[in-house]
Amino acid sequence: MQLQPQLxxxxxxxxxxxxxxxxxxxxxxxxxxxxxxxLGYDTFNPTEVVPEFTADIGLKKGEKxxxxxxxNEQPIIIIECKNWKENLDVHNSxxxxxxxxxxxxxxxxTNGIKYRFYTDLExxxxxxxxxxxxxxxxxLKEHTIHEISKFHKSNxxxxxxxxxxxxxKYTKEIxxxxxxELQSPSYHFVKxxxxxxxxxxxxxxxxxxxxxxxxxxxxxxxxxxxxxxLNSALNKEAEQQQEETQEPEEVSKIETTEEELEGYRIxxxxxxxxxxxxxxxHRDTQSYFGxxxxxxxxxxxxxxxxxxxxKYLGIIDENKDETRHAIASIDEIYQFEEDLLKTVDFYxxx
Numbered sequence: 001m002q003l004q005p006q007l008x009x010x011x012x013x014x015x016x017x018x019x020x021x022x023x024x025x026x027x028x029x030x031x032x033x034x035x036x037x038x039l040g041y042d043t044f045n046p047t048e049v050v051p052e053f054t055a056d057i058g059l060k061k062g063e064k065x066x067x068x069x070x071x072n073e074q075p076i077i078i079i080e081c082k083n084w085k086e087n088l089d090v091h092n093s094x095x096x097x098x099x100x101x102x103x104x105x106x107x108x109x110t111n112g113i114k115y116r117f118y119t120d121l122e123x124x125x126x127x128x129x130x131x132x133x134x135x136x137x138x139x140l141k142e143h144t145i146h147e148i149s150k151f152h153k154s155n156x157x158x159x160x161x162x163x164x165x166x167x168x169k170y171t172k173e174i175x176x177x178x179x180x181e182l183q184s185p186s187y188h189f190v191k192x193x194x195x196x197x198x199x200x201x202x203x204x205x206x207x208x209x210x211x212x213x214x215x216x217x218x219x220x221x222x223x224x225x226x227x228x229x230l231n232s233a234l235n236k237e238a239e240q241q242q243e244e245t246q247e248p249e250e251v252s253k254i255e256t257t258e259e260e261l262e263g264y265r266i267x268x269x270x271x272x273x274x275x276x277x278x279x280x281x282h283r284d285t286q287s288y289f290g291x292x293x294x295x296x297x298x299x300x301x302x303x304x305x306x307x308x309x310x311k312y313l314g315i316i317d318e319n320k321d322e323t324r325h326a327i328a329s330i331d332e333i334y335q336f337e338e339d340l341l342k343t344v345d346f347y348x349x350x
Contacts, residue, residue: 002265003149004142006038011138014084014113024083028066031112032081035137040153041069053078053102065098071156075104082111092116092129099127105158106151113137117151119165132169155273182222185214193217253286260289263304263330267291270337271301274344288314293347301343306330315339318346 014031021027033043043049053068053075067079080095082088088109099107099118107118107127116131135144147168150161181189187207194202194210202210264282271280281295289306293299303314303322312324313333325336333340 003038003152004145007137007140007145007148010034010038011140015138018084018113021084024081027084027112028081031084032067032079032110035110035112035115036067036069036079039148039151047073050075063098063101065095065102068102068104071153075102076156076158077106077108077151078102078104079108079110082109084112086111088114088116092118092127096127096129100125105162119162121162121166121169128169130169130173132165132172134172154269157273182215182218185211185218190214254284256284256289257307259306259330260284260304263289263306263333264291266330266333267302267340270334270340271344274341274348293344299347302340304330316343316346 010031013034017030021030036049037043041049048070050068050070051066052064053066054064065078066081068075069077069079078095078098080091080098082091088111092109095107095109095118099120103125105119109116109118109131114136115134117133118127118131120126120128121132122128133144133147135148140148147164149155150157150164180186190207190211191202193214194207198206198210200206261282268277268280275293279294280301281292283290283292283295283297287305289304290297291301291303293301298320300316300320300322302316305312305314305324311327311329313327313336314322314324315336316322327333
């Protein structure tokens with residue numbers, strides 16, 4: 001599961017098509033359904049992605065939300081769509097009513113370009129007024145893609161997403177406040193710093209002077225931090241180039257193929273249900289392509305044998321012995337999901 005290239009491709013498609021899309025219905029089909037599809041849900045299966053899902057609200061019967069995604073015959077996400085030209089700020093009250101009626105934990109309000117994910121952090125079964133995850137599909141950052149991936153069918157875990165939603169929501173609010181304070185420091189913000197460095201009386205004139213000083217100090221601090229990191233990176237690069245110049249590079253007999261890397265990405269997609277991505281490390285050898293836990297040779301997760309006529313996936317048991325399974329292509333790795341996850345359990349239980 002590689003969401004980044006898929007999301008990038010969808011964003012490019014939206015950029016080309018949006019000026020030709022005039023209706024809400026067209027927005028759904030051209031922008032929203034492809035997004036649902038890349039999350040792993042079958043938009044052609046009416047038992048998994050239900051269009052015009054009925055969410056009766058009290059005495060109002062037949063109220064419908066645009067889509068509901070089902071898992072184990074229960075709605076897990078309800079989705080309300082708007083025309084891509086519409087401002088989403090005026091539409092969350094409608095979704096608020098649907099959320100209570102559907103008994104789901106997640107709601108998505110989107111116009112196909114901007115996406116807002118909601119849950120019920122503040123009161124059970126009552127949708128929060130503010131989303132915990134919000135993004136523009138044309139301006140995605142790596143950490144946002146990581147959060148989107150948690151809604152993928154292969155990763156979906158209600159408890160994990162809800163637990164993380166609180167941190168996401170409040171981090172976003174704090175970052176917003178910091179940005180506002182940097183642009184125009186408030187009285188209390190200025191007083192916090194002025195009171196610690198100025199011994200005299202904080203008159204209106206003094207506070208006015210400190211407002212300018214605090215703003216400049218923060219801007220300079222951020223610039224210095226950025227410069228320090230850039231200089232550190234440049235120095236490391238210069239040192240590395242110097243080392244490469246001084247020491248002749250040994251020609252490696254190991255050649256990592258694109259097929260091995262693709263196989264590794266498939267294993268990561270499976271194991272990230274139980275492990276964070278940075279703990280899953282590959283190490284190529286002349287005889288096999290190894291995938292390790294925590295980059296530790298004593299903790300092999302599996303081995304790929306792909307460079308001979310026959311291809312094999314090596315499954316590791318609790319004794320760290322390898323059993324090879326013949327595979328016709330790397331796509332067959334998905335068939336060994338249970339075995340791969342079991343290997344993780346062996347190490348977690350040690």
